Amino acid sequence: MKNRKDAGRWRNVVLAAVMVPFGFAMAPVDVAEAAPSPAAKKGGCQVHAVLASKEGDGEIPRSLEFLRETLKDDQFAAYKSFHLVDKKTIGLAEAKAQSVTLSTGHQAKVTLLESDAKRLRLHLELTARSGEAPLVRTDYSIEHNGLFMIQAGKYKQEEVTGKLLFAFQCAARG
Numbered sequence: 001m002k003n004r005k006d007a008g009r010w011r012n013v014v015l016a017a018v019m020v021p022f023g024f025a026m027a028p029v030d031v032a033e034a035a036p037s038p039a040a041k042k043g044g045c046q047v048h049a050v051l052a053s054k055e056g057d058g059e060i061p062r063s064l065e066f067l068r069e070t071l072k073d074d075q076f077a078a079y080k081s082f083h084l085v086d087k088k089t090i091g092l093a094e095a096k097a098q099s100v101t102l103s104t105g106h107q108a109k110v111t112l113l114e115s116d117a118k119r120l121r122l123h124l125e126l127t128a129r130s131g132e133a134p135l136v137r138t139d140y141s142i143e144h145n146g147l148f149m150i151q152a153g154k155y156k157q158e159e160v161t162g163k164l165l166f167a168f169q170c171a172a173r174g
Helices: 004-022 062-071
Strands: 025-027 042-053 081-093 098-101 107-115 119-127 134-143 147-157 160-173
Touching: 042 062, 042 107, 062 081, 062 147, 062 160, 081 098, 081 107, 081 147, 081 160, 107 160, 119 147, 119 160, 134 147
Parallel strands: none
Antiparallel strands: 025 147, 042 081, 042 160, 098 107, 107 119, 119 134, 147 160
């Protein structure tokens, strides 16, 4: 590669090629919040574990209303119901990894790498339920209050079986 710009382009192409077949989705979410200062050094993420099932009435519960537009997208058309399994908050401080363990057994670790007035750059690690191997380990850039979703495989909660999704919504604070 001739320069860093070419390397960045190839990384984005490869990342997109890997993420799309596995059900990854990125979409902005309209959340009314003031824009952070250009040099924000703190922030926070909401992590939602969502069970998507092929059985149900097609209704999206109130607890997942913020995901309505995303869950109505074609890539989720096969699913007839969505259930909130867990919700956690992660506080962010620049360059410090913060982690939470979800009731599913997965551990999420997020690091705020940098932010500006429009975007955040984050490092995300999500472990498998066993905690031994990472499902995802990546750096990504997203709009403030944007949404990053990860499909984590089959999951069963009580009598409901389906696919487990993780929705990460993060924003910086001044």
